[in-house]
Amino acid sequence: MTPVFAHGSLRLYLLSLLAERPQHGYELIQALSERFGGTYSPSAGTIYPRLAKLEEEGLVTKSADGRKTVYEITPTGRAELAAREGELGAIEDEVTDSVRRLASEVRSGVNAAMKSLRADLASAARQARTEGTASGPTTAENDPGPSSHVNSNQALREADMVLNEFRQQLRADLRTQAYRATVPADTVSTLRTQLADVRARILASLD
Template sequence: MTAVFSHGRLRLYLLKLLDDGPRHGYELIRLLENRFLGLYAPSAGTIYPRLQRLEVEGLVTHTAAGGRKVYEITEAGRAELRQRSAELATLESDINASVQDLSGLAGRIQDEVRGSVRDLKRELRAVARSSRRASRPAPTPATPAPGPVPPRNSEQAELVAEIDQRLVDFVFEVGNLVRAARFTDNQLRTVVRLLDGTLDGLRRLLR
């Protein structure tokens, strides 16, 4: 759970969301995810136990609809919101600040990931160019250097071409993953470490 919801504040925010209208648990999860611009999404194991406790306390009630529990705030729940209106205003302010911090951190980490991908792409292309040059016959001193000559080893040429294609696919796939809405800063930092480790491993292997 994000730190902004420590000390029972998520409970209060769930009441606030239900004050806007009846919701089932999945809708509450999506509303929270949207509130944090996709940078944080609570799990079902975080939301449903709190809804159950709110119901036991008489602050919410539920009805069954389409196989789902639809939760609705009670008058007692609205009374608690009124009593804690100042606390709720502070919570909204803290959420705004948290979203800004998360957005900035996500942007920095995404830049790191993109930089690692660019380094990996540059390294593999350099290896491919070196492989092509090494496979060309050297010109004799008495004969002018010929134009580009296809590699003598056709299997090696095919492998180089496959590396090029896989590199394009890899960069495209990593880009899609990085742009995905659901991630944590730890996950993205792990991606950076993995990419850097892959690049270092290729350098040791191919030099």
């Protein structure tokens, strides 16, 4: 995946978040996740080294609050933030572009999974028809007859309609949640896992 922040941008963005109020590391991770609508959540290994560097440069200080370490911007940090206000605006534009790109990746994952599921259903229906033809002459007892094929095709069409409806509804739900900044960072992986499970169960039922 393309890096969300350009080199040095995350450092400045962390300063801007700390300018709002003192925060501990996990709060900063949550704040970044919320800014990205849940489509991006930095790891502790990404955040804490940058906070340590900011502390070394005298731009932030840290203090103990129980078991947590709280970081607070210093006057020097605020001065740097003010001096680089134009850069911060550009970073905000980068964040906006990144949110759109990551949301597009989520939609692409949904579309790809749904296409795969529809293809599997169509393939299963073709295989069933082929096996029925290859079995040779049938008796009246075991011949499914034309009505069986009609029912199979009708079921396939209805399944395709259900899949389209599901895709449209899920897409709308994701957009709503992203607007509310409540989409978890692992949405795409969860989606792929769940759809793979549904696909396996449906194919098993067709055997």
